[in-house]
Amino acid sequence: MQDDIIEQAIAFRAGDVTDPGLIADGVVASLRLLHAELSLLVGAQAAAALCSHAMHRTQSEVEWAVPRAAALSESMLLALRADLGARTPEQALFAGKTLLFALTDHLKSLIGEPLTTRMLRSAWGTPAFDQISTEDIR
Template identity: 30%
Template sequence: MATNGLLRHQMIENLMARHTEGVVDGAIVLWEQLATHIISIIGESGFNSLYARSVFLAQSTFPWLVATSISPQTDHRFAGLRISFDGQTRMQTREANRLLLIIFTDILASLIGEQLTTQMVRLAWGNNIQDRSGKEFSDE
């Protein structure tokens, strides 16, 4: 799924460009923040289903991604993702995470709408979402 200029895709691209060190830890933090907000809307099982589908779709590009079941415990929710990322280069991890986030948010947007999905991304990642000049993204 190529980035098509959607605001949430731009936000994801910016986040990936900014997190060059500690890529694995940074990726897990982004997923944990996103999970917290998405679960409040679609529930734990809804999130787990979307996440599993996203991993499955991303495996066509990154076959090393592990599609393990997600633990409801927050500290273990993305253990499989961490294991997948730990064996890869920073660039591979960053690209796989970028694709996984885009796929996940694309699926979510098809279910709850673009505007609500973009708002959820903003709420989840807060101040991390800024363009390269330091300005916040806006819908204008």
């Protein structure tokens, strides 16, 4: 289910999941929105550190060409966008989903699934996501 939510968030913002540049835009936009929502809960520095940690956790699966950093920054987001945009559409979608899945999975372990779900709903409210019932998410 979480995989579907993440894919919907990316697709909603990308518009076309056959173009790696648009996929990259969708992933970065989704990450920005989740970071903003998370910042309200734990503060901007902690949110940036959690996002950066998700990139670190997925390095072996994705082999990011993004410089390592202790926290998410604008330069890191630009590098992430360039990295994803240089991949095939399938690779870009896989890498973006892997990153967002790692972040949301980590959030679930820290704050629980119900609060994480509410945070995703608030950050990524898309028509398809709004139609998912609370029972479907649990």
